[in-house]
Amino acid sequence: MEKPATIKDIAKRLNISLSTVSRALRNASDVNPDTKKAVMALSEELNYQPNKLALSLRQKQTHTIGVIVPNLDYVLSLMVRGIDEVALEAGFTVMVCQSNESFGREILNTRRLLESLVDGFIISVSSESKSFEHFKKIQERNLPVVVFDRVTPHLKAPSVRIDNEEGGFIATEHLIEQGYKRIAVLAGPENLGISNSRMDGYLNALKKYKIKKDPALIVHCDFNQDYAYFATLELLAMKKRPDAIFTISDRMAIGAMLAIKKKGLRMPEDIGLVGFNNEPVTSLVTPSLSSIEMPSFELGKAAAKLFIETMHNKENMDLEEKVLKPKLIIRESSQKSPIKN
Amino acid sequence: MEKPATIKDIAKRLNISLSTVSRALRNASDVNPDTKKAVMALSEELNYQPNKLALSLRQKQTHTIGVIVPNLDYVLSLMVRGIDEVALEAGFTVMVCQSNESFGREILNTRRLLESLVDGFIISVSSESKSFEHFKKIQERNLPVVVFDRVTPHLKAPSVRIDNEEGGFIATEHLIEQGYKRIAVLAGPENLGISNSRMDGYLNALKKYKIKKDPALIVHCDFNQDYAYFATLELLAMKKRPDAIFTISDRMAIGAMLAIKKKGLRMPEDIGLVGFNNEPVTSLVTPSLSSIEMPSFELGKAAAKLFIETMHNKENMDLEEKVLKPKLIIRESSQKSPIKN
DNA sequence: ATCCTTGCCGGTAACGTTGTCGGAATGGAT
DNA sequence: ATCCATTCCGACAACGTTACCGGCAAGGAT
Numbered sequence: 001m002e003k004p005a006t007i008k009d010i011a012k013r014l015n016i017s018l019s020t021v022s023r024a025l026r027n028a029s030d031v032n033p034d035t036k037k038a039v040m041a042l043s044e045e046l047n048y049q050p051n052k053l054a055l056s057l058r059q060k061q062t063h064t065i066g067v068i069v070p071n072l073d074y075v076l077s078l079m080v081r082g083i084d085e086v087a088l089e090a091g092f093t094v095m096v097c098q099s100n101e102s103f104g105r106e107i108l109n110t111r112r113l114l115e116s117l118v119d120g121f122i123i124s125v126s127s128e129s130k131s132f133e134h135f136k137k138i139q140e141r142n143l144p145v146v147v148f149d150r151v152t153p154h155l156k157a158p159s160v161r162i163d164n165e166e167g168g169f170i171a172t173e174h175l176i177e178q179g180y181k182r183i184a185v186l187a188g189p190e191n192l193g194i195s196n197s198r199m200d201g202y203l204n205a206l207k208k209y210k211i212k213k214d215p216a217l218i219v220h221c222d223f224n225q226d227y228a229y230f231a232t233l234e235l236l237a238m239k240k241r242p243d244a245i246f247t248i249s250d251r252m253a254i255g256a257m258l259a260i261k262k263k264g265l266r267m268p269e270d271i272g273l274v275g276f277n278n279e280p281v282t283s284l285v286t287p288s289l290s291s292i293e294m295p296s297f298e299l300g301k302a303a304a305k306l307f308i309e310t311m312h313n314k315e316n317m318d319l320e321e322k323v324l325k326p327k328l329i330i331r332e333s334s335q336k337s338p339i340k341n
Numbered sequence: 342m343e344k345p346a347t348i349k350d351i352a353k354r355l356n357i358s359l360s361t362v363s364r365a366l367r368n369a370s371d372v373n374p375d376t377k378k379a380v381m382a383l384s385e386e387l388n389y390q391p392n393k394l395a396l397s398l399r400q401k402q403t404h405t406i407g408v409i410v411p412n413l414d415y416v417l418s419l420m421v422r423g424i425d426e427v428a429l430e431a432g433f434t435v436m437v438c439q440s441n442e443s444f445g446r447e448i449l450n451t452r453r454l455l456e457s458l459v460d461g462f463i464i465s466v467s468s469e470s471k472s473f474e475h476f477k478k479i480q481e482r483n484l485p486v487v488v489f490d491r492v493t494p495h496l497k498a499p500s501v502r503i504d505n506e507e508g509g510f511i512a513t514e515h516l517i518e519q520g521y522k523r524i525a526v527l528a529g530p531e532n533l534g535i536s537n538s539r540m541d542g543y544l545n546a547l548k549k550y551k552i553k554k555d556p557a558l559i560v561h562c563d564f565n566q567d568y569a570y571f572a573t574l575e576l577l578a579m580k581k582r583p584d585a586i587f588t589i590s591d592r593m594a595i596g597a598m599l600a601i602k603k604k605g606l607r608m609p610e611d612i613g614l615v616g617f618n619n620e621p622v623t624s625l626v627t628p629s630l631s632s633i634e635m636p637s638f639e640l641g642k643a644a645a646k647l648f649i650e651t652m653h654n655k656e657n658m659d660l661e662e663k664v665l666k667p668k669l670i671i672r673e674s675s676q677k678s679p680i681k682n
Numbered sequence: 683a684t685c686c687t688t689g690c691c692g693g694t695a696a697c698g699t700t701g702t703c704g705g706a707a708t709g710g711a712t
Numbered sequence: 713a714t715c716c717a718t719t720c721c722g723a724c725a726a727c728g729t730t731a732c733c734g735g736c737a738a739g740g741a742t
Contacts (some may be wrong), residue, residue, distance in 0.1 A: 004482075006728060017692045022730060049456055053398040054728035057697050062394070072418040081414075081439065096437055098422065111610060115393055132379060141345070243705060254625055284595055286627040347698060359723045363700060373720060395698035398727050685742075696731085703724085712715075 005046035011160030013036055025050075056117070065094045065307065070101045070126045070150065073251075074279045075296045079149060082300020083122060090308050092119075099126040101223070107134045120144035122307050125152055127192045127223055144310040148303035152193050158310050160303040160322040164194050167292040167326035168201020171246050171274045174290070174328055176209050177338045179270045180244035184217040184235050186228055186252050195220075198248045198276065217242055221252075228255030236263050236271075244272035244334070251277045253289055257333070273333040287332035294326045346387035355379055365644050366391075397458070405434045406648060407454030411442045411467045411491065414592075415620045416637045420490060421642020424463060433460075440467040442564075448475045461485035463648050466493055468533045468564055485651040491646035493534050498653050501644045501663040505535050508633045508667035509542020512587050512615045515631070515669055517550050519677045521585035521613045525558040525576050527569055527593050536561075539589045539617065558583055562593075571598030577604050577612075585613035585675070591620045594630055598674070614674040628673035635667045 011021045016035060023031045025048075042048075047147035056062040065087055069076050080096055086092050095113060099106035106126045111134075113121065120143045123135065132155045138145055139157070151159040168185075173185050185202045188195035199218070206213055219235065221227040228247060232255065235242055247253040253275030257267070265271050267287050275282060278293035302322055309320075357376060361451045366389075383389075397403045397531045406428055410417050421437055428435050432468035436459060438450035447467045451474075454462065464476065467592045473496045479486055480498070492500040509526075516524050526543045529536035547554055560576065562568040567611070569588060573596065576583055588594040594616030598608070606612050608628050616623060619634035643663055650661075 007730095008606055008728075018690060018728090019730080023691090026730090030690065035690085051398075051458070051728050052456055053394055053403070053458055054697090055730080057392075057398055057699095057727090058729050058731090059392040060697075072413050072421075077413040077418065081441075084439070088453075093436070093453065095434070098425070100422075112429075112434065114388055117392070155696075281622050281625060284622060287624050349698075359698090360700080360723080361721055364721090367700090371720065376720085392698050395727090396700085398729095399699050399701090401727075602704095683742100687738105687740085689736105689738085691734105691736085693733085694732090696727090697729090698727105700726090701724105704722095704728105706717080706719105706721085708717100708729105710715105712713100 004051075005048045006041075006051065008050075009046060010039060010042050010048065012247045013091075014042060044307075050124075062119055063092050064093050064116065064119050065304075066116070066118035066121045067096045068096050068099055068113070068121065068123045069096065069108060070099050070124060071328050072098060075277050075294070076124065076149070078296035079124075079300035079303070082297040082302075083304040084300075086301045086304035086308070092302075092304075092308075094122075101126045101128055103128040110134045114138065114141070118143075118306060120146075120311055122146045122148060122303050124148050124150045125155075126150075127189050130191050144307060146303055146307040146310060148299060150192070150194055151200070157319040158306050158320060158322075160299055160306055160324070161194075162294045162299065162324045162326045164197035164326075165201040165204065167276060168198035168246070168248070169205045170201075170326070170328045171198075171276070171290075171292055172202045172205035173208070174330065175246060175272050175274060175334060176205060176211070178268070178272055178334060180245075180336075181211075182214070182217065182240065182242045183211075183244040183246060183272075183283065184219065184242035186231060186247040186256060187218065187220050187246055187247060188223045188252075190220050195248050202246055210276075223249060223252065225251050225255040225258075228252035229259045232256040232259035233262070236260070236265070243270070244274075246274050248276050248290065250275040250277045250282055250291055253291070253333075254281065254285065257285060257289065257334045268336045272336065274328075278329050282329070282331060289338045290331045290334040291329050292326045293329050295324050299324055344494065345392075346384075346389045346525065347392065348389075350387060350526060351380060351383050351389065351650060353377075355383060356414070361603045379658075399503075403458050403460055404432055404658060405436055405457065405459045407451075407457070407459035407462045408435050408437045409440055409447060409454070409462065409464045410437065411440050411451050413437075413439060416618050416635070417465065417490070419551050419637035420641035420644070421463075423638040424645040425641075426647070427642045427645035431645075433649075435463075442467045442469055444469040444471070444546065451475045456480065459484075461487075461648060461652055463487045463488055463489060463644050465491045466496075467491075468530050469490075471532050473668045487648040487651060488643055490638060491533070491535055496630070497660060499647050499661045499663075501640055501647055501665070502535075503640065504541040504665045505538035505637045505667075506545065508617060508635070509539035509587070509589070510546045511542075511667070511669045512539075512617070512631075512633055513543045513546035514549070515671065516585045516587060516613050516615060516675060519585075519609070519613055519675060522552075523555070523558065523581065524552075524585040524587060525560065525583035525614075526587060527572060527588040527597060528561050529557065529564045529589055529593075531561050533564075536589050545661055564590060564593070566592050566596040566599075572602045573597040573600035574603070577606070584611070585615075588616050589617050591616040591618045591623055591630065591632055594632070594674075595622065596628065598626060598630065608674045608679045619670050623670070623672060631672045631675040633667045634670050636665050640665055670678035 007021045011018045097109035145157040148160045163183045187199045219231050221231040241268050275291040278291040282289040282291045348362045352359045365377045440447035447574050486498040489501045528540045560572050562572040616630050616632040619632040623630040623632045
């Protein structure tokens with residue numbers, strides 16, 4: 001009952017060779033049905049489990065995917081669950097590492113996963129990362145890499161993300177339709193792709209409705225509630241203060257909301273507010289927060305599927321780029337007029 | 342540049358034997374300083390990384406810890422980060438699996454991790470689990486197991502948790518001190534240990550202040566916002582309705598809060614409310630939610646440390662039981678009178 | 683009878699590493 | 713000159729598995 005049974009044990013007890021047992025346990029071609037049955041029965045009895053280590057060593061595949069995420073907040077942990085789901089189904093195990101938004105940590109994670117001999121990577125990059133050499137090292141080893149959610153043009157790899165530009169656009173358009181005139185945007189770190197895309201969407205919406213862009217209304221700040229709080233206070237202290245704010249994350253929207261309340265302003269009457277991610281908290285705050293919903297779980301699943309495809313095709317696969325659509329969820333914080341239609 | 346370098350490559354290029362290279366790379370006793378230097382230099386140049394698979398196979402240790410958690414909500418993902426921190430430091434890799442509060446999934450996770458030949462487990466049990474045979478199988482294989490946060494007396498293993506009874510006690514005592522008279526408790530599933538402990542704390546507080554226990558005020562419901570919402574509606578529909586509610590999680594408190602608002606009651610004037618976990622959302626809702634804070638990150642670290650100790654001692658270690666203290670955070674939802682002292 | 687196919691099986695090497703053992707060379711002590 | 717200890721090194725087996733190759737017997741076709 002102590003040590004797990006091996007092929008050798010089975011062979012010995014059945015007085016046949018290792019090779020035969022090995023064959024019997026797998027494809028079973030080239031092996032007498034009777035011996036096969038005997039092997040199966042005994043392996044059942046001994047509760048035989050093939051040793052993954054030996055297997056991996058032999059066939060140079062660990063059936064493990066390394067997943068690197070900047071954190072495990074609501075959205076990302078949903079995505080990871082999606083990845084997990086599909087990976088498990090396909091016979092893969094996933095190893096999840098958090099970079100904590102730290103560049104150094106991301107490098108370390110990469111190295112560790114590489115040492116663990118994962119078969120490939122599914123990555124969402126940290127907001128702090130400006131260099132991507134550590135990821136290129138992965139590709140030099142010829143391992144498949146898929147990036148998701150936080151993609152970057154500096155890393156040539158198939159990717160899955162949502163249409164951030166579209167998200168920024170519909171959020172802003174919604175605010176314009178509600179009659180807001182001076183719309184500010186609270187963006188994230190300057191080098192973060194998703195932040196810039198969402199901002200591009202914001203700019204596109206302004207352009208479409210012929211509203212002049214005002215640089216003073218575009219604020220970069222850290223992906224963080226407190227920073228957003230102070231940034232909003234500054235916005236509201238302007239001579240011609242904005243009458244609406246689009247933030248590129250719900251967390252930042254919450255910070256903004258606190259600042260707005262602090263100033264004694266009302267939402268949606270004085271200020272309109274739209275966040276991004278549609279985290280559960282959006283419906284818990286007062287007023288409830290309009291936000292952009294994204295199909296996080298699906299996105300995770302898509303990333304894992306793409307990974308598995310990439311893995312099989314390997315060479316001749318053009319860098320596929322899968323884009324999912326976001327959706328506007330209107331709540332109290334931005335709904336000035338009653339819902340039309 | 343393609344395949345990673347092996348000991349064999351080094352040996353060949355240096356015209357020495359595998360064994361010598363192996364020794365040179367490690368303890369270095371029994372090897373000429375010169376050859377050692379040469380080996381080191383070449384291994385540096387070839388960027389040699391020992392193959393973990395071969396190593397694990399050889400010495401029957403994967404340096405991997407299997408972590409099973411019911412989910413990755415705010416509290417648990419903090420704990421996992423704590424585990425990660427300590428494990429990494431000690432040279433372990435962690436594999437995190439979510440059971441999604443499902444018994445079947447938990448069994449599957451266990452099996453998969455066992456197949457992956459992890460060196461041991463750090464577990465927080467799913468709320469659905471009533472049988473623990475799958476975990477006992479781990480122990481039969483003589484692998485160390487540590488349970489954390491959600492512990493259960495049915496599993497004999499070293500554990501780390503917070504003092505849930507104390508948490509329930511201080512929450513209830515606080516409500517009593519604020520002058521609330523009919524205090525209800527929204528508990529979780531009946532078989533969930535942490536829920537029952539918190540409820541025991543509640544009962545102890547009643548006893549201390551000579552308040553008679555009223556079974557009608559003790560409600561079990563699922564660990565879930567919606568259930569809590571409906572359960573609260575029922576409580577509030579009673580002839581002699583409670584004037585305070587202690588819920589054993591913040592999520593349930595949010596559900597209760599929505600129900601209280603729905604009924605047009607005010608907090609803290611009409612109803613006092615205290616949650617548990619001190620999630621960030623507590624300070625975002627209106628009114629802000631009093632809650633019991635626990636040292637999640639520290640708890641994770643303690644669990645990993647305990648695991649490593651257990652691993653080394655193995656046999657003669659009495660089942661250590663580490664208990665951390667929770668802390669009451671008072672916010673608007675329960676603060677009737679101004680803060681005393 | 684001879685030959686060739688087919689069905690079944692075993693031996694061996696290999697994946698990359700470490701541990702054990704034995705042995706060659708050196709040098710100092712007798 | 714002989715002996716023994718020391719220093720350094722290589723051969724070999726092993727961890728558990730699979731891939732490749734070759735072989736033996738049975739049986740059908742010639």
